[in-house]
Amino acid sequence: MAVSFEDVTGELSTARKALLTGAEEAEEVLAALPGPADRTPAQREAAAAAKNTARQVRARFLAAHADAVYDELTEGRTRRPRLAELADAAAVAFPGLAPTAEQMAVERGRPQENKEGREIDQGLLFSRLLESPVAGPHLMDSMLLPTPRALAALTEFRRTGLADLGSVRVERRGTAAYLTMCRTDSLNAEDNRQVDDMETAVDLALLDPAVGVGVLRGGEMAHPRYRGRRVFSAGINLKALHAGDISLVDFLLRRELGYIAKLSRGLMVDHAGAWHSPTVVKPWVAAVDSFAIGGGAQLLLVFDRVIAASDAYLSLPAAQEGIIPGVSNFRLQQSAGARISRQIVLWGRRIWATEPDARLFVDEVVDTADMDRAVATAAERLDSAAVVTNRRMLRLSEEPPEALRAYLAQFAMQQALRLYSEDVIGKVTRFSRRD
Template sequence: MGGDLATARAALAAAAAHTEDLLAILPDPPERSTAQRAAAAEAVDATRSLREAFLRTHVDAVHDELTAGRTLHLRLAELADAAAEAFPGLVPSAAQLAGERARTQAEKEGHEIDQGLFFSHLLRSPTAGAHLVEAMLRPTPRALELLPLFTATGRADLGSVQLERTGAVARLTMCGHDRLNAEDNQQIDDMETAVDLALLDPEVEVCLLRGGEMTHPRHRGRRVFSAGINLKALHGGGISLVDFLLRRELGYIHKILRGLLVGDGAGWRPATVEKPWVAAVDGFAIGGGAQLLLVFDHVLAAADSYLSLPAAKEGIVPGASNFRLTRAAGPRLARQVILGGRRVHAHEPQAALFVDEVHESDELDLAIERSLERLRGQAVVANRRMLNLAEEPVDAFRLYMAEFALQQALRLYSADVIHKVGRFTVEQDHRQG
């Protein structure tokens, strides 16, 4: 793997093909004997070690070839697809991923771990990683296609997210009515599209995110912010490392924080379009919902709401919360929330570390409008840019995401997560109630 790129590429492809031949003659993962599981693990681990050695030596050359010398701005999924074609055996092929999608999480081979390894090395590289981070800050094709209609009408129905412009405010409403806004692959796509449209619309000066009214039996007719990751989708194998767990952090959440990259940065004008963001929490912000609050400029909460990050209980890493929460809440409270599963209720003094204002539910609407009005203005935009730069340098975020890409991939396929997620699928509604 340490030789020239062509020799290493051929050697890796041959080793990966040999491992796939072995897996092909074995039963499906749940049906394997102890000996068969050990044989499969030994072969997979050996090939994975070759991938790691290959990337350690050649990651920048691989990235340069895939992006034509960093002239192509490929997003996560595009980069993974291109790598599968150009470097057989480096990341799973389209056929392998299609086969995995047809299985529950417990039945999969775990090919996404190799995607995690790939993106971990890319993000760790100062050149390849910076280029990927910038590529993920660009508008999505879906948003660019919908932009003319949205600017003309001020409305966009994206499925799980409704977007409406009223005056100078873009109002994003999460409307996963029957699942308490629990996130899946589709909602990630809808959220990123909505964020792009809000940032691209020249009439919008400030943006609001809020949960809509639910049809879920336990919360019918009430607003809910977010129940976090959709555990049913995770159990069923429908949560993607690339299209959900990585895209979420590097895509729409990072765009809320950093802005939308619309220029090349070569001139003196800013290359990004940035706007202030307000979040309003009704009911609860669980898991991914609580993670979102850490990048907003102003957060309001109903007095009877709460937030929590139960990812450690579920067995996964709660996005970039481990990176941001210590800065926001301090190391002790961050450990209580992330490691111990502590809920923080809006009426507690500690809630001030997460939210800016707490109001009774019947007073929340007016408080939201006041906060939106305060955050309008170009001086706000310039100052939030400088605050975010000081609090979270881009390279620090990139290096966190490099480690996150691999650690989250490993957690997705760990025995404890597979066991827990089946149980939590049944318990999710009770946990939210």
């Protein structure tokens, strides 16, 4: 290796050159090998060794220069780029630090098992930025800004009270915004598109001053097994994951730092009370029909009132899928404690709405026929200024920002590694063939 670790931890201009040299050495090894799907075991070992060495260089560079990197990318924290923009900008401003747009375009055209795993380098970048007490809070707050798509749709939504975003519909009824997940063919299994639609929908509900409370529910399905029935969520779309269409940045990280963070922490936007409360916060109701699996169950942990149909269940099949269930490992401790958290995450325990332990996650269980009434009652009762203020204080107690940031920093790295682990790739490949 031509690069010494001392070079990448020293003065920034010298470190930049060393960073690039380390990345180029790895790329030379990869370029001399067949594509990932065609490599022999020995060639796979050579590729892994080259990547590992380059990642050690990147890790040491970021350990010494993460704040300098972030300051340059954000012009001294005067700009607030989102995750995807930051990743692209880092690749340009600090060659060798993150995969280029061209490299990521090649990756996107491949099934998961045939990729080089360049998202691991993006995970490393965001892990180190989130770890920083300077860059991390700024980045998390930046992701609470409304999306350009939501701002463009806001005027029409305020006029009509309706927005059809594709996989999510938003309808204002009185002072409540009803968000309906409507991926009818996939049981509301999430992919990149639905994360974008969900964040836009959450933004609209939080931006509209006529909305006092938000409601999330699944729509009626076209899937043969559940045709005509409402379903909350089947979790991550495993077909999309096998096809290589689940993005670390645009799905797994954006989901946690974007719309779920906004459900929990609110929307950072200029408003009359910004001098004392910089985010616009509103209470949220979740209505669970049929089931909330994986990512669907994760969502329930940030809602203020969860109403479930009596035949519904929730589960977090993280061990079966092999990936990390978002921030659930952090939030479950608050809801259920360590023992039940392990039963759900590590053992795959399913919790039915009617069993006693369900009360740790669900506030009210009603017959399917009574769901509409129960949801409307909850929305009316939570639409209160006092609820908003107390909700804000409860959230601060439940999720201290620094503790959440520390978790997310580890999550960015560990989830990226999980995406490219042999067991996850094997599981999603078998799932795709079976289905």
